[in-house]
Amino acid sequence: MKGKRVLSVNGRNPVASALLLHAIERATGRQIAEVFDHIVTVSSGSVVAALFLVWPLTLGTKEPALALLDIFANASSFREQLALHFRGKSIRELRTEFTCICYELSRRERFIFSSETRSNVNDGNIDLELSLKASCSGSFLQDPLILETGKNQFLSIVDGSVFGEDPTSYALRELRRSSSGEPRLIVSLGTTEEDSAPSAKSKPTDPPSFESLILFSQAASGVVYQEEAPVFLKSTESPIDIVRLAPTVSASGGLTIDQASFERQITATEKYLSKESAAIESLASRLRK
Structure with missing residues (x-):
C-alpha cells in the first residue's frame, strides 16, 4: 500500500485501545511499530503506544490490559522502567515516527516525554535517553519540540495544553502539509463524537470533516455496546482511508x-x-500490504 499509515490513539479508554492493538499485532503477525509509519497519541493513549513500542506484547505472557493496570497503579515505577528501556535506543530502532502528547496518569499529575540529551541533538544520528518528567502545573513545554533522528524519522513532543484537537485531525493536517496526495490509511483508536464535529478553527485548506464510526460510547452506568458493524470509511474529498475503532468507554x-x-x-x-x-x-490484511 502506497502512502503513509497512521495510528492515532486518544485517551479516555486505554484498555480498549491496548486490546485492539494487541489484536492487530496478532492478526498481522507484526509489531505495531513495524505496521504504522506514524503514531500520534494523546492522554493515556500515550501510555498505550509507549507500552507497545517498548515491549513486544505478542511475545509476552501478560495481557496488555492487565499490564496497563499495573502501570496506572504505579506511575513512578512505569516512568523508571520506560526510561531504562529507551536508554541507549535511537528512535530509528523504533522504525516509526512517534508524536507523543503529554498525558495524565491521574487528576493530580501530568507527564510528558522529554529528552535528557535535548541540547546535544545533532546530525540526526544520536541515541536518545528518554524519561518521563512530571509537571503538576500548566505547560511543561512552551513550544513543540522535534528531535531529528534521521530522514523522515523524528520524535515530536507537543504540550497538551496547546494541542487543542484530537490526534487524528492533527495527523491528517500534518500529513497533508508534509506529503503528496497519495492514499493513506488512518487507524484511530478512542475517538469521540466531538472529535468528528466541524471545528470552529477549521480552515478551507484543512482536510474535510469525516464521519466517525462509534463502536463504544459513554454511559453513566458502565459500557454501552453499540450494534454498528465496523466499516472502512472513505473520504470522497480527500485521498485518505480512515478506520475508526473503539471510542471511549469511560463515562468520566x-x-x-x-x-x-x-x-x-x-x-x-x-x-x-x-x-x-x-x-x-x-x-490486518490491509496493514500487511
Missing part, C-alpha cells in the same frame, strides 16, 4: 485504576473483538 472521561472497572472494560472489548473478528482481519 478520565482514567480509572479500579480493577473491577478494568475487568468490565476488558470483557466489553473482548466481546467486541470476538464479534468483529472479520473486520479486524480485514484491517
